[in-house]
Amino acid sequence: MIYNIFKVFNTDDERKAYQKKIQQTLGFKPGAFEYYEMAMLHSSATANQKKGKIGHNERLEFLGDSVLDLIIADILFLQYPDKDEGELTRMRSVLVNRAQLNYIANEMGLDKLIIGNFVKNILPEDVKGNALEALIGAIYLDKGFAFTYKYVKKKIIEKYIKFQEVMHDHRDYKSELFMWAQKNKQHIRFETVSDTGKGEKKRYVINVLVAGKVAGTGEGGSKKKAEQLACKNACKKLNINIK
Amino acid sequence: MIYNIFKVFNTDDERKAYQKKIQQTLGFKPGAFEYYEMAMLHSSATANQKKGKIGHNERLEFLGDSVLDLIIADILFLQYPDKDEGELTRMRSVLVNRAQLNYIANEMGLDKLIIGNFVKNILPEDVKGNALEALIGAIYLDKGFAFTYKYVKKKIIEKYIKFQEVMHDHRDYKSELFMWAQKNKQHIRFETVSDTGKGEKKRYVINVLVAGKVAGTGEGGSKKKAEQLACKNACKKLNINIK
Structure with a gap:
């Protein structure tokens, strides 16, 4: 799969410098940089591109969303053997x-890699x-599922998600x-x-x-x-220690 | 991961015969039969089981749903490079x-493997x-993603989905x-x-x-x-060749 990437760089050196930044952000050497460049290309950068091949990151987002869903499903499935499917x-x-996701992207520094045309240059x-x-x-297309699983688990989930x-x-x-309340012989009611x-x-x-x-x-x-939130606030107020 | 499977077999021979049927249905030798037995165990079979470990197939369904979603996403992504994420x-x-999914399960013969207590013995x-x-x-837990991808693509999607x-x-x-209508100068309206x-x-x-x-x-x-279906029927009736 070779993509018809929109020409966003003026010189080869400019592109190489960008690829170096991608590699530093990832912490591993990509096999095919095209995938990663595509992932950072917001549709606003390619708005004037002629139709046909889709040269921005929305298709990769569709794929990546499914990859992430499976990785999280797998981690939760193994980590919480007593939780039912609704809870998972x-x-x-x-x-x-x-x-x-927005928070993690910021922490990883993706905001410095994303290419697009934004109003007043502010990245939504x-x-x-x-x-x-x-x-x-x-990452999934370039390196396969097993690599992506390990990378996402270690470098994204365990690193950024508390x-x-x-x-x-x-x-x-x-x-x-x-x-x-039962332990402390207190009466509880809702209104x-x-x-x-x-x-x-x-x-x-x-x-x-x-x-x-x-x-x-x-x-x-x-x-x-509403009851859950009321109880959450009550637990805080009463200093009830939630395990 | 060893599951606390509900005792649904009276003898070891009975269980072995069941495992043989599973293997025949799959067309490969499972590493750990427990996963597959669990997958065929409907919650109705374990309704009287004491709480704690969850001994039916609903957690596996949560996991398998994500595995299938990613496999289909991957196939569509590669097969339709010109479709945007909404179409995918x-x-x-x-x-x-x-x-x-119900149709495929029937074709594969899963109806003969599922264990549960159903009204009048009719499987919903x-x-x-x-x-x-x-x-x-x-399959994913037992054999990993790469094997599951190949198996699902070849033995399920390409075999049963037209x-x-x-x-x-x-x-x-x-x-x-x-x-x-435009080409043939015909007027169209809905009622x-x-x-x-x-x-x-x-x-x-x-x-x-x-x-x-x-x-x-x-x-x-x-x-x-309703309009789409009306048009579908009209296309059939008028022999309009849909590419």
């Missing part, structure tokens, strides 16, 4: 959400996360609060503060009361979510 | 939809497709019909025959008229879908 799915969506956050997915697609912290936030605060909107605009505001006093408030699109 | 995503969803269709995804997860036909069916019949139900039960029945005569009828949950 939720954990994955927390681990690799948009904000997380999502462009960075998308470039990271495309980069993972490039696994325990993210998973921690995924805890069931409601159960924790109830367990704490709905407001219940507004319909369908997608549905919002609940719910208080959780411990021994008759508001210990936390939560807001969400379902009662369950 | 749509193509993938057509290739591995629920009905397609989706249970079969889910078992296929779990099986792909099992790639060209599915892709063909993915054509935009409405555009084709309009292009044909809504019925518009019933609400939300998920919403149904449209729409006719497409060519030169004032009904050329095709379509039904769907959105106007767009």
Whole structure:
């Protein structure tokens, strides 16, 4: 697969200098630089390119997204043998959400490699996360799955994702609060503060009361979510130590 | 990873006979039969099992779903260099939809391997497709990605999915019909025959008229879908050759 890359460099030396930066950022020597150059090429850079071969990173992003999904699925599957598929799915969506990908792309320095035409030269956050997915697609095409798995696990996930912290936030605060209450002989109840909107605009505001006093408030699109957030805030306020 | 498999076999010989059937169905010798046994174990078979380790195929299904998604993404990426990521995503969803997975599972004979307690002993269709995804997860765990890729491509996708036909069916019949009409100086219009139900039960029945005569009828949950089907039927009726 040779791509018809849009000519973004004026001289061969310029391109070589760019390839050197890619290699430094990756920490390994690519087999085919074309994939990585393509991964860093935002569609805005190729807007004037004639149609036909697609010369920007969105196809690689499609591929890389699937590669990353499988790697995370594999890691979670092995690491959490007692979690069911629903929990694994939720954990994955927390681990690799948009904000997380944008953050990692920044940390890796992809913002300095991305090529595109942006308003006032400001790189939108999502462009960075998308470039990271495309980069993972490039590594997969260049080096295969086994290499990509090891690289992504060690150099991206374990390096930048605070696994325990993210998973921690995924805890069931409601159960924790109830367990704490039982141990400490406290009575817990919820009260709905407001219940507004319909369908997608549905919002609940719910208080959780411990021994008759508001210990936390939560807001969400379902009662369950609002209660969870209320309990999370209550756990913080009451200094309940979540394992 | 050793699983705490629910005891579904009365004797060792019974289990060995079952493992032989698995091997015959797969066409290769598994390294660890446990994965494949687990993949064929529907949650209904383990409903009375004590909580803790999860002894049915739903976690494997989560993993296999991601493996299959990546394999299809890779195949489409290489096979269709001119399609953008939106088209690739749509193509993938057509290739591995629920009905397609259920069909393949039947063709492979997974229905004869699945273990579970079903009402009147009738295996629900989706249970079969889910078992296929779990099986792909099992192959991945047992043999790794490279083996799974080759196996799924050759023994599942190329064998059971009529790639060209599915892709063909993915054509935009409405555009084709309009292009044909323009070329042949024919007038096209739609008429809504019925518009019933609400939300998920919403149904449209729409006719497409060519030169004032009904050329095709379509039904769907959105106007767009009903129109597409109407145009598909019209293309057939008018012998319009879809490339």
